[in-house]
Structure formats: C-alpha cells, structure tokens
Amino acid sequence: MKKIFKLLCFLLIVVIYSCDDILEEDITGDTVQIASPAEGQVVVGNTVQFLWQNLDGADNYRVQVLDQNQTLALDSLVSQNLLEYNLNEGSYQWRVKGENFAYETEFTFPVNFTVEVSDDLTNQSVLLSTPSDELYTNDTNITFTWNTLSSVDSYTSEVVKSNNGETTIYQEAGITTTSFNIDAALFDVDAEYIWKVKGVNTTSETTFSERSLFIDRVAPNIPTLNTPDDNITSTTEVTFNWTNGTDTGNIQSTVTNTIEIASDINFSSLLFSDDTQNNTYQYTFSNTGVYYWRVRAYDQAGNQSDNSITRTLTIE
Template sequence: MILPIAGILVLGSCKDFIEPSIEDKKVFVNAPADSTQTSTYLQTFWWEEVEDALSYRVQIVTPGFANASRLIMDTLVTGNKFLYTLDPGFYEWRIRGENGSSSTFYATQMLTVFESNIGSQVLQVNSPANGLLTNLPETEFAWNNLYGAKVYRLQVDTNNFRDEKVVYLDRTTTALDLKVHFSKDQTYQWRVRAEQDSAVSKWSTVSVIRYDTTPPSVVTLVSPTKGASTASPVSLQWKAMTDASSYQLYVYRSDTTTLYHPSFPMTLKVANYSFKEGVFGEVVYWKVRAADLAGNWGAFSELRSFTIQ
C-alpha cells in the first residue's frame, strides 16, 4: 500500500514544477451572450476561469474575424472580467486562456451595439486607480472615449459631492485626460461624465485618491548605544513607527562616508538588522530613515557608532 501512495504524492508534486497544458480546454463565456444586441456602450466581458490558465487574451474586431476591417482590442487580462467601451456597430470578440507554454481554444461570440442617447451611458475611467495614495503634486486623470460626447467634465471634491455647487475642481476638456494639481494633503473624491449639446451621460462611479506629502518622523535608534562595544554579530535595532511602511539602513566604515558594503543602503520592513560583517576592534557607523506608503522619506536618525569586539 505504501508504493501507490508515494506515487500519488510524486505525481501531485510534479504540477509544481511542470506547467500543465491547457490546449484541450475552452473558456466558457457568461456575458455578453453570443449574438447579443444592446444599446449599452460600456460592456462587461465575463467568463469562467480555466484551471492552470494564468491570463486570458481578449480580442475584439469589427465586423468579424473572417472579414475584419479593424482590430479594436487585443489584450491580456488576469481574472475573469474585462470592461470596455464600444461605439455603435457590429463586432465579433473571442477569448482564450493562456499560460507560459500553452493556450486554450478560442471561444468566439458576436455582439451588436446600437446607437443610443448619451444620457443612458456611463463613462469608463482608466486612471488613477480607486484608492490611489500618492505624493506627486500632479496626477493625470484618464477615461475612455464615449460615442457622441463633445466634451468631458471632471469634478474633484473633498466633501464627497454633498454640495455640487462648491467643489474643489470642475473642469471640461475635449481630451481623454486631464492633469490636476493638488495643493493640500487630503483625501479627494473624483468623477467624470460625457456631455453634448442636449444631454449628459451618467457620472462615473465616484473614486478616491489620497494626496500625502507628510514624511514619517525621525527614527529613534535603540541599540547598540552610541559608542558601545559589542560582539559580532551586532543586532541593530530602532523603534518601530506606526507611520512607516519601510526603513532604509545605512552602514558606514570608520571614515563615516564609505558604505560598508554594496548592499547598503538596505531597505527593510522590520525595525532591526543583524550586522555580521566587520573585524575585531573596527569602528562602524550607522543611521536609519523611514518611508511611508506614499513614498515620503523621513529625516535620518542620528549617526551612531559601535566598536566590534
């Protein structure tokens, strides 16, 4: 009984080293169903995930692959949903799963999009991602073209659009992007819509962006104490900080300017480091600074020395 079980274990572990082929598999499409006719420009392409597929290739052409006049989209997607805004027209789209060594059969569907009033449409935004945390004073907002639009209106607010007459920014553009400068560390909400002479589209879903330029406070070194003599390896420790996402450790030779090793400065997620270099009697200097999630670097700690014993 032992040999068959061992064999099963070996076969099970092979999958971790040999990528399974997915050539005989097919992606099953959930939506839009084949030959769908719709007046909605923003389409959600949705399918069942295929085991061992790492990504999915989505291709869209008009009017069909046999007589394509234009390639609309050819992209790789992770997950099982893809949103894209189409103009009115006749389309054929297909999808297949892929991994590093093989791909599935294509699943191919027809789709017809009819022209409709812009008031029933929703604009598709591209960037920035919802919840973005940034320390850059200028951020580019971008969205997809919406058929029938003459201009696009971008609104940015700090009060979640409770009073639409008083917002942080309200600007129109004929372009598909707009750069916005932030002047104050704060959380901002933003949305965009398309407009024409007689109608406006629905607002996009409200997204959030946080602007943060405040650096973490100065790191406090703990041990070894200043000028201490200590045996190797030396445990360098400093106080962990709630506003820090990482730390940058500098270690210098006795001249206080030459980095001890090419691996320094070293970025760490924890508030300690085991220093295993050095020789007996050598004086070593070190300092640390912290960074937050927005990428702001705080000031350096004091430059402290220790002697290896």
C-alpha cells in the same frame, strides 16, 4: 538512530512544503464555462461585462482580451466571476482560466466579439487614465486625464473632498479636451479627494466615472534604533532592530523603512541599503572593521522622515 532521525526530518520538511498542494483542489483538468460576451456577440457601447460560471476549487480567474492585432488589451486577475472593462470600438477575443495556489486550468478557447459605438451614452462610461485609483501623493499639482469616448460632445468633471463628510471643491462642464487641472490651493487639507468625469451629448450622458486620490503631506516619525547598542563589538552576522516610524497625519499609508550601513560616519561609502516594512534586518558582514548604521522611514505618498541617529559597531 541518527539515520531514522534524519529520515523523519526529511519527511517533515516534505509534508510542510507540500501542505498547500494537499489542501488545494487539483483543477488542471477542469474548464471554466464562459457566459458573455458569447461568440460573435456585438456589444453596443464601450463597457463590456465579462461573465463566466464559478469553478469549484478556483480562487481566482485570469482574464485576457486581445485586440484585432492580437495585442494584449487586458490581462487581469480577479476573485469573482465578473469583470467590467472599457474597450474602444473594434474586434476582440477573450479567454479566461481558473487558478488556485497550486493549480490552474487551461485557458478557454478564445471567444470573438465586437464593440460598436453608440450615440446613446446611457450604458457607457468614461475610462479614467491618470492619476491611478487610490494614489497616495504629496504633490498637489495634478493633471486629471481620461480616454476619448466616441459620441461625446463634452465632458463634466467634479472633485469632492471627503473629510468628515463630502464637499465639492471643483466643478466644470463643457470640457472639450480629455484633461483638466485645478488650483493646488483647493487641496487645503490632507484628505481623500474623489475626482469624477462624465461624458455628455445632446441626447444622453454617461454616469460619473470616479477614482480616489489621497493627499498626504505629513512625513512619518523618525525610527528609533534598538539593537545592537552603540559602540559594540560583534561577530560578522548581525541582527539590526528598530522601532518603526509611524504615520501620524490625517491620511495614513503603509510605512517602509530604509536601513543603511556604511564604512564611514558620513555614509559616503555606502556598504548596504535596503527597504523593508519590518523592523528588523539580518546582515552578514564580509570583512572586519568599523561600520555605521541608521534607518529612515517613508510612506506611500513619498514623504520621508529624517535619518535616525547613527550607531557604530565593530566587526571582528
């Protein structure tokens, strides 16, 4: 009877771990069909539209582009059958494959194409560099940068505050470098700020390229410790639980908790530290003795709460 029970448990485990494979379609023998750029195509301007046909059973597509030195210029995973990307003038190869949770196709055969400069900026765009899109930060001393675009005489930049409506807080035309800074005081409230850049010459201009930036200077609340209670005695395996600190500012982002365990109340002899977005952590102590634990919270912008109260536990 015990053997039958063990066999049933084993089969159940196999079924559970194989469930995703069973539900996913096997696409290993399929091939993604490329649409554009086609072999030998010349793309005029710096914005390349990569297009392929949807493949049944593929949840995502891996797109890779190699430059003329066979250096990877792009490696991106997308869920649609279209990807737009800015490339400098030169010769390239691109390929794509389909993927799902359990399977993937082979890459398509590399397709060669060329990017050529054009004086007409209408169908081109400025490739923004830093800061990255949707960055959360508490630093208002920011340098905005982008890549040089051929055939551009100058650039125009804008910064828009999005807070109960949109307000332009900065504009500058005739920029001949590839960066600008603004007065930190213009970031007067925590909010989403949209920064934009376009290229201009005597006959044409690009559309604005834009990214979002989130200024957040409010720290999360201090986490509240729940269990174990203070001054308890426990076995070596302990589950720590607390109420997460929350981000109460105007801009709210994911809050991460840092749990620390030490052998002294000042935490100068740190035994363990780890980050988690959960509100519980299980830890197994190697030695008996008296230990101390606490938790603090920080958000994506780098704001950090104070440490929680410290609790003591004795491991026997």
